[in-house]
Amino acid sequence: MAGEEQSQETELSNKQKIEIAKWFLLNSPAGEIQYVAKDIRSVLNDDNVYNIAASEAFPLYNKSHMIRLEMPGRIGDVLVTSFGELNENEYLDPRTAQVAIVDHVKQLCRELRPALDEELPSPYIEDYRCALDAEITKYVGEAYPKGVCSVYCISGKDVEEPGSDFELVVVISAARHSPQNFCNGSWRSIWNIEFKDELQVLEIKGRMQVGAHYFEEGNVQLDAKHECKDSTIFQAPDDCAVALTNIIRHHETEYLASLQASYSNLPDTTFKVLIRLGMSWENLHKNCSRYLVKKNQVRTSEGSFQLHVPYSRGITLCNLALQEISQKNLELENKIPQKKVYGMFF
Template sequence: MSRTAALSSFVESTPPGELSDVTKAIKSILGDDNVSSELSPAFEKYNEEQFTTVKLPGGSNEVLVSEHNRLGDGRYYDVESQSSFEFDHATQKASGVQSYVLESDNADLVKSTIKSLSTHAAEHYPKSSIGVFPVSDETALAILTVANKYSPSNYWNGRWRSSYIYTPSSGSITGTIKVDVHYYEDGNVRLLTNKDVDLKVGQNANASEIVRAIAGAEKKYQEDLNKAFGSLSEGAFKSLRRQLPITRQKMDWDKISGYRVGADIGGGRTR
């Protein structure tokens, strides 16, 4: 594997909200502050796949970057703000904002879907950005949501991504839900999930019907995740622990949620 390929793999596997940290680490290890140009394709791939969000100069809301709203030459567009912008994939900064009006046979459906999807996202995600874009051949819509929650002071970051392709002629919605959570206090634990979605709505469905179907799929997946974590807590996580902790006393699993980590479990000792 070449140096560029190896470094690119580090970039492409970067956890949510940590690209600048990974880039700094690469520069420090190599002693090369000019490595960003070598990794430019990897940065672009990462930002588009992760639906990286950016606040436009003079704007209040964050817009997302993806392959579906790419214009070429490093520029992207946002339907809601009716603007296009230049995006620096290495620094994740936007500049060169210009007016951009969407011209599409599906423009009305795009705008109404944005409105319905915005309501859904605001109700279910604490901080999110959405995008609805016609695909290149005008036969379908790409419907994207990304929700980020970063807490580096508590050593964790997380991201929800959902992407769907709606085809009016067949009434089909196909896509994927992805969840990526990284916890790195005194260790390195990462959750990566990937759920394929295949839905049917009526041909030429309206925006409310499209988003209602998507909302139902996302709600079910969140419920499934909650059940899975409950099973892990009651089963697999217990089997991973040694029978006796450092206190030499058995763990009272019925009271585990009430323990103060580091104090009660560690017998009152602090580091």
């Protein structure tokens, strides 16, 4: 019977396998895509399918996580971001005026070339960019021991004198990878700064993202995001740089403090509430079943695909476990009438 059911399963096409492989690669925790890629390559057992999936997924992952790559000659690090992307494999490092040619799949910087004049901002814009880069570099060195930053001009780079608007973006990336201790973490922040000459104001929009993965005796992931806005007055390059760095420092410090406070209070607030919460095991069983069946499908541009053994086996095992818990809970309630049984769902 089981053999007949397995024979009726439709074999995935290569296009579907590529989409599923890309989904797993793109959802890898920070710093762990190479481990995931190794397992996917083994499961696929088809180098052609794997190479296509990897060539499409790695560039997206690297830019999303804003990874740092050491440049040849140890002259510094280049950040792989969409802001410095010149083409598929070339990324500008504004600080050194060099263009890094990278291998996305191996996550290496292969070689360098000098940036062309048209790839760099005008001297007027460079004064603001360079001053801000210097201040941000000092701040990142103090706040993030393994952090890297870069400042790009993403609009108005050809402006030669006062009278026109332009936009800079500050990118900060820091990561701490410690697989031997079963944990990895990352910090990413992007600060868009619009220099509005007519209004003599600088408008700032910030996006911060914290990721963490702890996998000793369990599997816990954190993905926290925060956005904010601020403004300051248009000044000389050095004064603008100091003011902008102070604003960025304030918002990032405030956000990190709020994160630390909220998680420090978990044992005394959230967990205690959960422990005292009356749990309806029957409803929990139904909701978990629906959730797991939904999660068991991989949605891609090619449609939704049901994952078969060994992935789908987790749903059956979870359902059986919940049924057993529900039965034990029912038996206990029958023995102790007029009392609720409490529990915590992880």
